[in-house]
Amino acid sequence: MSAVRLRLDGIQKSFGATRALKRVSLEIAPGEVHALIGENGAGKSTLMKVLSGAHRADAGTMQLSDVAYEPENPHDARLKGVAMIYQELNLALHLSAQENILLGAESMRLGWVDGRSSRVRAQAALAQLGHEGLDLDRAAGEFSIAEQQIIEIARALLIQPQVLIMDEPTSSLTQADTEKLFATIQRLRRQGVSVIYISHFLEECRQIADRYTVLKDGETVGSGFMSEASLDHLVTLMTGREVKDLYPRTAHAPGAVVLEVKAAASEPRLKRATLQIRAGEVFGLGGLIGAGRTDLLRAIFGLDELASGEVCVLGAPASVNGPRERWLQGIGFLSENRKEEGLMLNQSIADNLTLTKMNRLGRWGWINGPRQRAVAQRWVEELRVKCQDSGQTIGQLSGGNQQKVALARLLEHPARIFLLDEPTRGIDVGSKAQIYQLVSELAAAGKAVVVVSSYLPELLGLCDTIGVMCRGELLAVRPRGDWTEAEIMRVATGSAG
Amino acid sequence: MKAVLKKSLAKGGPFIGLILVIVLFSIPTETREFFLTYNNFKIIFTQTVIVAIGALGMTMIIVSGGIDLSVGSSIALTSVTGAMLIQRGWAPLPVLLATVGTGALIGLLNGAAIAGLRMTPFIITLGSLGVARGTAKWMADNQTVNYDTSPINGWMTTADPFSRALPTGVWVALGLAMLTALVLRNTVFGRHIFALGSNEATARLCGIATTRLKITIYTLAGAFFGLAGLFQLSRLRQGDPTVAVGLELDIIASVIIGGASLNGGVGTILGSMIGALIMAVLRNGSQQMGWPTYFQEIIIGLVIIVAVFLDRLRQGRQT
Structure with a gap:
């Protein structure tokens, strides 16, 4: 043989x-x-x-x-x-x-x-x-x-x-x-x-x-x-790879704690996570796929029920838990799964963009159509979304442009706390750079941003604070300067210490 | 230019279908004389009323990603209810409110079971199809419910059958169609229905109260089915618990021929109304051709398949 x-x-x-x-x-x-x-x-x-x-x-x-x-x-x-x-x-x-x-x-x-x-x-x-x-x-x-x-x-x-x-x-x-x-x-x-x-x-x-x-x-x-x-x-x-100069380095001045998670756990994956996020801070969540990062965001946003623990928004425990309440509190969530959860692919850009606030686009439950289109058009231009007009079906756009619209939903709402799950997955480099720029500007304007990413250079380049999860637990939260790619991998793969 | 043409073709698909069936029935010598007359179209419009009003509710349900198989039974139950109340001397307006209310109640129960128990609409409404039909027969003691007379009997005819005027039912259906179309297009409620059907996960993520929305949709659609039941009563002039068996399939077919997708998120009231007209024209034309009913059934069955197939080709080409 x-x-x-x-x-x-x-x-x-x-x-x-x-x-x-x-x-x-x-x-x-x-x-x-x-x-x-x-x-x-x-x-x-x-x-x-x-x-x-x-x-x-x-x-x-x-x-x-x-x-x-x-x-x-x-x-x-x-x-x-x-x-x-x-x-x-x-x-x-x-x-x-x-x-x-x-x-x-x-x-x-x-x-x-x-x-x-x-x-x-x-x-x-x-x-x-x-x-x-x-x-x-x-x-x-x-x-x-x-x-x-x-x-x-x-x-x-x-x-x-x-x-x-x-x-x-x-x-x-x-x-x-x-x-x-x-x-x-x-x-x-x-x-x-x-x-x-x-x-x-x-x-x-x-x-x-x-x-x-x-x-x-x-x-x-x-x-x-x-x-x-x-x-x-x-x-x-x-x-071992080089970090390119994609990431804007704007000075962020973190302010008061706006979101606090205390020993949160949810079925089936999230075991334990405790963290604090401040206004004007970009908080990165690292870890392997399946480590519970998405589960943590979903628990914060009320999409999954907390089995134990607590989520506090602006210092007050959030007693009613659901996406509806979270939007009202000014929290926005960007799903990692654009196609299955984030967007309604066979609906228009305008409908996708304004879905969280349609009843504010008119009176007595009627939507002011011209106003809705104008609102959408403004973001289409601001974010340079490539499309015919804001009435176009969103499924016809490229991944990067779809993602920009999905983000614009949070911007238009407008959210104060952004939960972004893999915001740059599967999109072109140009759109990526634009999203990095946007995240940085949001933090500079005093918004709190949580970014989940599997791409280590992105975490290190974009975030002020990074927490790493492994097997459902948030193991370590440290300022960016205390992390290296190798260190993140060591914690994420459960080989620390 | 090409895009505009394509778009109008996409939007006008069902309309072209309607013209096509009308033209086809205008050619043969058997039908040539009578088919294209005003009076025949008056008959066709009148025959469309019940299916059309049912299709209004069904469009909302199908666009929201659901289905309701209990429509035929709901129509029977509400028309029996109406007939029994007329027997007891109720005036037309209370009878109208009671039948519409009964329909809404069936819809509420359907919606609550679907949203509350998180069961598929197909199963729940298959069950309520049986329950509603059985209840109708029970209430009517397995017979037709007869009454002397009521002004309601005049809602599906005109005093002079040869006059140019159209019966009340046609105007009601037309008015409701326009109202529903506006609601679906231009209200928060309407857009939320599209959101729910297009992607329920997105709707939930964006803070839409999906459970409450579903219950509202089925209840409102139920009210439409109750109204259809009242016009059924008006047409038969008696309450018949065995009426409208299988009518849900005609109604669903109208909505689908009109371009709605069973996957949800797609559909228009205009399309569904044209779909209902296509079904009525097919039946009317086949009768005038002297074709036996089994032949009509075959034709209508094939039309549904062809319509949906063409629709899929069209959508496939769009993306």
Whole structure:
């Protein structure tokens, strides 16, 4: 048998003008656990989609056990021996564990499912994982997340994979379940299965992986033996990039505390967050995706119910909790999800922009149409939104222009406290620079701005104070000067101290 | 120029459809003489009234992203209610208020169940379809409810059938259509309905009281359905608990043919009214052609599919 199970060489993949993968190489030995590390947007997901057959590479070669490997689609990849466990589990929750394990690979006899042989194969897969005790007849939805993951891995094992890819497998597991999962991975590894382990949690990677590869901006920037790599080295590889001069440095003079959150918690993710935000301050929230940053903003805004803790606006506890009350208190929220939550895509720019204050655009419930259009037109011009006129359907605009309108809703309301969730996600650089400028001006004018961002240079460039979250907890709040990219990553990945 | 043409085509789609069906029925020798006369259109308008008033309420509901399957049953229940009150000697105005109120009450219950229990409108109104129909039959003791006479009987006809005047019902439908169109376009309530249907998450995020809004929409639509029930009573001159079975489908079809989207956020009163007219013209024309009813059903079924398909093509090209 060859010493190399999987070899990728010079893999490239572009989507339109975006080069998601520029030049990625990777080598994995049989029975090796290989950690794939990189920041959000470094190209890990794209690479895994290429590997599992969901995307085709534009250039480069892949070899599986010294044979050219060119999967047509995920099913083909699976048949060739590459199986993938996604972060979001793919189970049919109403079907039994056995049916889930055998899904798409049922034992058939004359077109009927062969129950006895199915049972034997499902049991064998579970035995391979050391989980013989799992009740095969129970519906998948009745199992815990950790057990569901086992079912999913058992399904992958059914076809005797050579390479098993696991994407963020521990993101929703407890510490104890993580340990159990690691035992399962060790077991698979002894059986000669190669595992590609993708995780943001560097400590975990160091614990489970033999070797690592770091991706940054679609390129392989480093690889080696885990035992020889320090955490600092990995973090430097992941984040080592220059900060461009995108960020305006206006002097902000923080004033009185306008928003205070005391030990807030909400289902399912937010465990504990305490913070104070002052007028004229830009407060950054850093952390990994799923660390609870969005949950914190939603809890503050009353979109999620607080399980415990308190939110105080302008010194007074906010007893009535709902978006309606928050807008009245002068708090505005910009959703990270423009398409699904932030905007009404098939309505006009004017309607989207004035939705929070329509009853102030006329009398007796009637809307003064010319006035509504004039209000919208003013922002369209001020923010240089590229469109025909304010009556145009917003879905026809580019992402950056949509985002400007979404922000204009808060400006027009007008809000005093801005909660901005990933305000620059998926928009062009020009619009980004404009939004940075705007945030800075708002703070200079005495507004309080909270910015959630996964992009570290943005946090460091824009914010006066930065808080970093990890696994639902706001761990550290410090002035900008006390943070570096590496330090933020260390706290965010739970590797601090 | 091209954009203007495209826009007018997009807005005028249902209208072109209406002209098309009218032209098609004007050509054959069987219908040529009578079809294009004023008197025939008077009949068509009168036949449209019930579906049109129902479609006003249904447009609001569909634009808000909902659906109401209980309309036919609501019409039966409210018309039985009206007939029983006339039997007891009630005057027309109280009868009008009572039937409209009964419709609004059914709508309120629908809306409260949908918004309060967070259940899908399809399921809730499928249930109330049965409940309302059963209640109507129960109240009427499974028979028609007859009464001597009432001024209400004259609301769907004119004293002289050959006069140029149009019956009250047509004017009421027309007036309400204009009012509803204005409300949907130019009031906070109307724009909030579009917001709710276009993206409920955005509506919530922007502080719209979505629960209360939904209940209001279904209640108001219910009032329209009650009024449609009253005109049903006026047309039959008796309360019939088995009337208007399946009428909800005609009403929904009118709204959809008129360009509304079942996904919500899209739809106009003008479109829905034209949709209702298309349905009425199809029925009227088919009858004059002497086609059997099953053939009419097939034709109308196909028209709905074609209309929605064309609409999707048009929208696909827009974006």
